[in-house]
Amino acid sequence: MEIIISILSGILFTIGTYLILSKNMTKIIIGTAVLSHGVHMLLLTMGGLKLGAAPLLGYEEAAYTDPLPQALILTAIVISFGVTSFLLVLAYRTYKVHGTDDMEKLRGMIDDD
Amino acid sequence: MTNLIILPILIPFFTAVILLFIRKSVTVERIISIIAGIAVVIVSGLLAYDVLQNGVYSYNLGGWVPPFGIALVADSLSALLVLFTSIVVLVCLLFSIRGIDEIRTKFYFYPLVYFLMTGVIGAFLTGDIFNMFVFFEVLLMSSYGLITLGGSKAQLRESIKYVLINVISSAFFVMAIALLYSVTGTLNIADLSSRVAEVGQPGILTVIAFLFLIVFGMKAAIFPLFFWLPGSYAAPPPVITALFAGLLTKVGIYAIFRIFTIVFYHEPQITHLTLEVLAVLTMIVGVIGAVAYTDLQKVLVYNVVAGVGFIIFGISSFNEAGIFGATFYLLHDMLIKAALFLLVGAMIIITKTSSMHKASGLIKKHPLVGWSFLVACLSLAGVPPFSGFFGKLFLIQGGFEAGQYFSVIILILASLLILYSVMRIFFNVILGEENYETMNEKVSIKGLLYPSMILLFLTFIMGMGAEAIVPYISDATETLLNPELYIEAVLKE
Numbered sequence: 001m002e003i004i005i006s007i008l009s010g011i012l013f014t015i016g017t018y019l020i021l022s023k024n025m026t027k028i029i030i031g032t033a034v035l036s037h038g039v040h041m042l043l044l045t046m047g048g049l050k051l052g053a054a055p056l057l058g059y060e061e062a063a064y065t066d067p068l069p070q071a072l073i074l075t076a077i078v079i080s081f082g083v084t085s086f087l088l089v090l091a092y093r094t095y096k097v098h099g100t101d102d103m104e105k106l107r108g109m110i111d112d113d
Numbered sequence: 114m115t116n117l118i119i120l121p122i123l124i125p126f127f128t129a130v131i132l133l134f135i136r137k138s139v140t141v142e143r144i145i146s147i148i149a150g151i152a153v154v155i156v157s158g159l160l161a162y163d164v165l166q167n168g169v170y171s172y173n174l175g176g177w178v179p180p181f182g183i184a185l186v187a188d189s190l191s192a193l194l195v196l197f198t199s200i201v202v203l204v205c206l207l208f209s210i211r212g213i214d215e216i217r218t219k220f221y222f223y224p225l226v227y228f229l230m231t232g233v234i235g236a237f238l239t240g241d242i243f244n245m246f247v248f249f250e251v252l253l254m255s256s257y258g259l260i261t262l263g264g265s266k267a268q269l270r271e272s273i274k275y276v277l278i279n280v281i282s283s284a285f286f287v288m289a290i291a292l293l294y295s296v297t298g299t300l301n302i303a304d305l306s307s308r309v310a311e312v313g314q315p316g317i318l319t320v321i322a323f324l325f326l327i328v329f330g331m332k333a334a335i336f337p338l339f340f341w342l343p344g345s346y347a348a349p350p351p352v353i354t355a356l357f358a359g360l361l362t363k364v365g366i367y368a369i370f371r372i373f374t375i376v377f378y379h380e381p382q383i384t385h386l387t388l389e390v391l392a393v394l395t396m397i398v399g400v401i402g403a404v405a406y407t408d409l410q411k412v413l414v415y416n417v418v419a420g421v422g423f424i425i426f427g428i429s430s431f432n433e434a435g436i437f438g439a440t441f442y443l444l445h446d447m448l449i450k451a452a453l454f455l456l457v458g459a460m461i462i463i464t465k466t467s468s469m470h471k472a473s474g475l476i477k478k479h480p481l482v483g484w485s486f487l488v489a490c491l492s493l494a495g496v497p498p499f500s501g502f503f504g505k506l507f508l509i510q511g512g513f514e515a516g517q518y519f520s521v522i523i524l525i526l527a528s529l530l531i532l533y534s535v536m537r538i539f540f541n542v543i544l545g546e547e548n549y550e551t552m553n554e555k556v557s558i559k560g561l562l563y564p565s566m567i568l569l570f571l572t573f574i575m576g577m578g579a580e581a582i583v584p585y586i587s588d589a590t591e592t593l594l595n596p597e598l599y600i601e602a603v604l605k606e
Contacts, residue, residue: 022283025273032280039284039291039324046295069294071242076287079250082285086257095271104272 007043012038025091025101029084036080040073117163118172118185119180119197120156121234124149139218144224150203153230155415159200161192165585169592169602171240179240179603180304184605186240189589190440194237196368197444200571201451202230205352208455211560212352212462217262225262226356227310228255233360237367240603242293243300245368246286253279256361259353260345266577268348269584282331284296289324296321303603308377314379322377322384327370330373333365335425336394339418343402346417347410351458353489354410358417366424366443373428374436374593381431389429395422395519396527402536407469408543409457412534416453416493419531426520427508435511437590442504444586445575449493449501453535456486459561460542464514464528469538481562483543485569490539492572494532500575512538 019031047069051082053061055070067074133139150172169188173179187195194531232252239245257279260272275322296317297308298582309318320412329337334342346354369388377384399419403412424446459466459482464472475541476483492499503530512521535549541577575582592598 020277028277032277032284036283036286039287042288043291043294046291048295058152068300069291070285072290072294075247078278079247080283082254083250083257083276083280086254087273087280090257090261090269090273090276093264094273097264097266097269106273 001049004046005049009038009041009045012041023094023103025103025109028103029087029091031086033080036076036084039077041077043069043073048073115172117156117160118170118187118238119174121153121199122185122231122238123154124156125227125230125234128581131223132227136219136221136224138507139215142218142223143206146206146227146419147208149227149425149565150199152501153234154196154203155548156547157192157196157234158186159503161189161196161585164189164192165588168229169599171293171603171605172512176579178303178605180299180301183244184240184303184603185200185238186299186303186599187238187244187553188599188602189585190367190370190593192588193440193444194363194447195234197447198237200228201447201568203456203566205356205359207208207567208458208561208564209352211537212455212458213350214263218348220262221258222262225255228252229259229356229360233364233500236364240302240307241300242302242305243290246283246290249364250283250285252361252364254358255281259356259525260349262408265348265573271345274341278331278341282328282463284556285324286290286328289321289328292317292321292324301603302375303600304369307591307600307604309376309379310596314377318377319380320371322380323387325372326369326384326387329365329368330391331365332370333421333425334360334395334418334482335421336391336398336496339398342418343411343414346414347408350456351410351454351461353444354450355454358413358454361422362417363443363447364402366421369425370428370593371584374431375596375599378431378596381522385429385431388425389520392422392426392429393523395419395425395521397422398532400527400530404530409461409467409469409538410454411566412469412538413450413453414459416534417450418529420450421507422527423524426517426524427511430508430515430517432514433590433594434507435588436593438504438507438509438511440586441582442501442508442587443533445492445500445504448568448572448575449489450566452572453486453489453493455561455565455568456460456482456489457538458560459558459565460486461560462561463543468543471553472542472548476548477559482558483539485562486564487539488544488569489565490575491536492569492576493535495528498573498576500572502576503579 016031019027040064047066052063052065053059055064055067164187172185174183185568229252232248235248257276331338396419399415402415406412424443427435461467466472492501493500507522
């Protein structure tokens with residue numbers, strides 16, 4: 001099972017990298033979202049995908065899944081959510097001010113304008 | 114006294130929260146922020162003194178023993194960095210009274226600075242690798258806010274790249290933590306260190322070490338990963354750049370210090386050789402950029418890159434003199450980079466241009482700016498009475514002891530070119546015929562000058578009174594070279 005999920009998160013990394021290398025700003029942001037999905041899946045996989053009950057003590061099972069990676073992912077998800085929403089608003093504002101969403105046209109040094 | 118370590122994190126955090134509510138009353142905001150800044154300086158001074166007296170200090174949050182809970186750890190290195198961070202922030206706050214416009218102040222400039230400070234100090238004091246990631250995000254998120262604050266065309270254009278590069282490096286950070294957790298099964302740095310030592314760092318751990326090097330190298334701007342820095346540091350107003358140059362890259366360097374001296378030190382012929390090569394390339398790229406540009410801020414921004422190269426070189430020597438030099442230079446660099454950016458900020462406010470060729474002869478009307486800039490230049494280049502000298506002296510000594518002769522020659526040549534790059538500013542802008550038609554006669558720069566004078570005075574003290582600061586830095590060096598001191602303090606059993 002770990003092999004399959006690892007390959008899947010590898011595919012997500014590939015897609016994310018490809019999208020980040022594109023010119024269009026929206027595509028880049030979608031790329032970062034896909035990349036962070038890949039990372040979160042990797043975090044879950046690396047904690048081990050052994051069979052066990054959900055980490056709730058009320059189940060009184062013999063074995064539980066590892067609760068630590070789940071807490072880490074929850075933290076990482078909210079952080080990447082905050083950053084992504086900031087990035088979306090920043091992209092919108094940049095589009096408004098510069099009138100383009102093409103990264104090639106956003107080149108140039110500071111003293112150009 | 115036992116809770117002293119948490120105060121440098123809590124005071125900035127609560128100050129930021131309070132400041133969020135009073136954004137319209139600018140004067141109250143300034144008074145509160147400066148009082149809180151002074152409080153943090155005092156508290157972190159006490160912390161540094163305490164650490165020197167009683168050794169590495171560790172505090173378990175919530176009373177959970179490590180490795181199960183989060184531990185805050187203060188050794189001499191982190192205590193000193195916290196102290197210097199609070200000094201740099203306080204000085205930048207003093208500069209911002211005159212140096213930042215009303216609109217930016219009203220739109221949460223001060224709360225953002227304090228959240229930035231929370232993140233930086235937290236990253237210095239934490240003893241848990243995932244907690245370090247969270248504090249990195251705190252400081253990055255506030256730096257996103259600061260770099261876009263104002264929303265000028267150049268700021269928007271450069272900040273979208275800055276945010277993007279940091280999103281990617283954060284993703285890599287989480288990935289590196291995931292891989293490390295799957296190999297060792299722990300997140301506490303001290304526990305990680307002892308477990309890595311047990312298995313003797315096999316290949317997979319060296320690979321993870323390189324992944325961490327990529328992540329922290331992206332934050333610290335070492336050679337192949339520095340490309341985002343020149344554009345984004347030159348975009349915001351000078352006081353924000355001074356904060357960034359004084360603090361942000363230094364957090365990345367501190368993380369490299371921690372990871373490569375406490376956790377991954379078992380294969381130095383691979384990791385530390387790579388560090389040496391990257392450090393030399395960083396110096397070369399930094400000085401090429403510093404010599405190539407004629408824009409004042411650009412020259413200084415490339416000097417930041419070169420400074421990172423010097424410090425990383427000290428880590429790569431991995432002996433007592435090298436680590437000592439790197440620590441000394443790191444502390445000196447925080448002060449002097451902030452001072453230089455603040456001075457150049459004052460110069461830009463006087464001449465209304467950041468080009469080297471459009472203004473000259475500043476010294477006739479503003480002699481104090483001119484002479485302080487000269488002092489800052491000499492200190493940056495490492496001329497003996499100032500603080501830059503001792504750091505570089507020990508870096509060179511460490512390099513010779515480790516047999517890195519070629520790299521030491523590059524380091525000395527790079528210092529020469531750094532002196533050239535800043536003295537070019539001195540000769541073109543400060544000396545020469547009086548010629549700055551755009552100059553505003555009514556500009557008074559009194560309030561803008563004394564903050565950088567404070568920093569210059571401190572670097573002077575650090576150079577002249579090196580005897581006083583040496584015990585702290587030797588203590589930091591000792592802990593860095595003997596990880597068992599750190600491990601014993603955290604895992605007390």
